[in-house]
Amino acid sequence: MHLTFDWNVALRRSRQRVAEARSEPDAGRRSWKRFPYGNRVYRYGGTALASNWGRLHRSDREPYPDLGSLHALLDANPALQAHVPDPAAAVSLIEEAWRAYHAGDFADAVEHGLAAGPVGLVVAARAAVVYAAHLEEDEQRRTRILADTLEFCTALIELAPNWANAWYVHGLALGRYSQSISVVKALARGLGSKVRDSLQRVVELDSEHADAYVALGVYNAEVIDKIGSMVAGLTYGARKEAVIEHFETARRLHPQSPVVLAEYARSTLLAFGSAQHGRVHELFAAAGACQPVDALERLDVEWALSETE
Numbered sequence: 001m002h003l004t005f006d007w008n009v010a011l012r013r014s015r016q017r018v019a020e021a022r023s024e025p026d027a028g029r030r031s032w033k034r035f036p037y038g039n040r041v042y043r044y045g046g047t048a049l050a051s052n053w054g055r056l057h058r059s060d061r062e063p064y065p066d067l068g069s070l071h072a073l074l075d076a077n078p079a080l081q082a083h084v085p086d087p088a089a090a091v092s093l094i095e096e097a098w099r100a101y102h103a104g105d106f107a108d109a110v111e112h113g114l115a116a117g118p119v120g121l122v123v124a125a126r127a128a129v130v131y132a133a134h135l136e137e138d139e140q141r142r143t144r145i146l147a148d149t150l151e152f153c154t155a156l157i158e159l160a161p162n163w164a165n166a167w168y169v170h171g172l173a174l175g176r177y178s179q180s181i182s183v184v185k186a187l188a189r190g191l192g193s194k195v196r197d198s199l200q201r202v203v204e205l206d207s208e209h210a211d212a213y214v215a216l217g218v219y220n221a222e223v224i225d226k227i228g229s230m231v232a233g234l235t236y237g238a239r240k241e242a243v244i245e246h247f248e249t250a251r252r253l254h255p256q257s258p259v260v261l262a263e264y265a266r267s268t269l270l271a272f273g274s275a276q277h278g279r280v281h282e283l284f285a286a287a288g289a290c291q292p293v294d295a296l297e298r299l300d301v302e303w304a305l306s307e308t309e
Contacts, residue, residue: 029107029110029111032106032107032131032135032136033131033135033136033137034104035103035104035105035106035135035295036135037104037295037298037299037302040103041103041298042102042103042104042292042293042294042295042298043099043102043103044056044099044102044103045099049064049095049098049099049102050064052293055293056102056293056294058210058253058254058257059209059210059211059214059250059253059254059257059259059260060165060168060209060210060211061164061165061206061208061209062122062165065091065094065095065098066091067087067088067091070084070087070090070091070094070119071087073119073160073163074087074119076160076162076163077159077160077161077162077163079158079159079160080118080119080159080160083117083118083119083159084117084119089116090116090117090119090120093112093113093115093116093120094112094113094116094119094120094123096108096112097109097110097111097112097113097116097120097123097124097127098123100112100127101123101126101127101130101294101295102293102294102295102296103294103295104294104295104298106127106128106130106131106135106295107127107131109123109124109126109127110124110127110128110131111124112124113125113127114152118155118156118159118160121152121153121156121166121169122156122163122165122166122168122169124149124152125149125152125153125156125169125172125173126169126172128145128146128148128149128173129146129149129169129172129173129176130295130296130299131145132145132146132149132176132180133176134296134299139180142180143177143180143181146173146176146177146180147177149169149173149177150170150173150174150177153166153169153170153173153174154170156169156170157170157198162205163205164201164202164205164206164209164212165202167198167199167201167202167205168198168199168202168209168211168212168215170198171195171196171198171199171202171212171215172211172215174191174194174195174198175195175215175218175219175222177191178191178192178195178222179222183222183223183225183226184226184227187223187226187227187236192219192223192236193236195215195219196216196219196236196237199212199215199216199219200216203216208253209253210249210250210253210254210257210260211250211259213246213247213249213250213253214246214247214250214259214260214263214264216242216246217242217243217244217245217246217247217250217263217264217267218263218266218267219238220232220238220239220240220242220243220246220267220271221243221266221267221268221270221271222267222270223236223238224238224239224240224243224270224271225270225271229271240271240272243267243268243271244268247260247263247264247267247268250264251264256290256291257290257297258287258288258290258292258297258300258301258304259296259297259300261283261284261286261287261290261304262283262284262287262300262301262303262304262307263300264283265280265281265283265284265287265304265307266280268280268283281307281308284304284307284308285304285308287300287301287303287304288301288304288305288307288308
């Protein structure tokens with residue numbers, strides 16, 4: 001795909017689709033809803049982003065965006081090199097995209113990330129998916145955002161097959177898109193196995209990628225919930241035990257994450273039903289007691305708190 005995929009054309013088409021979805025020709029992502037819990041709480045200006053990077057990225061293990069990490073990425077994925085004419089400019093854009101992402105400025109994060117080209121897509125995709133899943137209320141617009149993001153992510157894994165987080169955002173976008181169109185429809189279209197395969201590729205490249213284990217746990221739980229444990233196991237290899245195994249691994253890798261705990265609670269409910277109601281409540285309570293360090297964690301803390309009221 002990387003031989004024919006024109007990044008600039010796709011970027012213009014993406015912006016046009018967003019504007020059309022909002023029925024505001026010049027608005028684009030500027031009309032996306034704002035992060036509802038303040039715009040200064042999770043800002044990491046100056047050196048603060050670098051000094052807090054380890055905690056912010058414990059779950060996805062993305063390296064801090066500097067020239068060293070960018071050149072390492074390009075060396076591991078040579079097809080990316082043609083898309084990075086100015087490495088210093090790309091690093092600056094990616095850094096600003098991550099600042100915006102952690103602060104909850106998801107539209108800015110998408111714009112900065114896409115402006116950096118394929119090397120900025122991991123942060124752009126993360127921002128678009130978080131926005132679509134947590135803040136976009138219109139179902140049609142949500143699906144358009146996710147479909148748009150998935151198009152970019154599918155191109156990215158062709159360009160960067162050795163980048164764990166390229167596979168992660170592909171699996172994440174595909175999983176959220178599947179939820180948006182209905183998991184049953186997605187399974188019928190063969191998307192379920194693609195989600196699983198992308199996430200398994202992540203853990204092959206990085207066995208300590210907590211976010212990938214979370215997504216694998218969610219995948220197993222969603223399939224079991226929609227088609228039953230017997231058919232899920234026989235057809236897709238989805239098991240209740242795998243839900244626990246994946247989330248316990250994620251929890252070991254990142255025990256302070258409200259994202260891990262809240263998704264663990266929801267997936268336990270999907271896979272086990274009311275039989276595990278006490279466990280579900282315990283996990284949501286633990287998530288709600290976490291101290292969030294960025295916008296996504298705050299959104300999941302608020303979600304957990306709403307489930308324990």
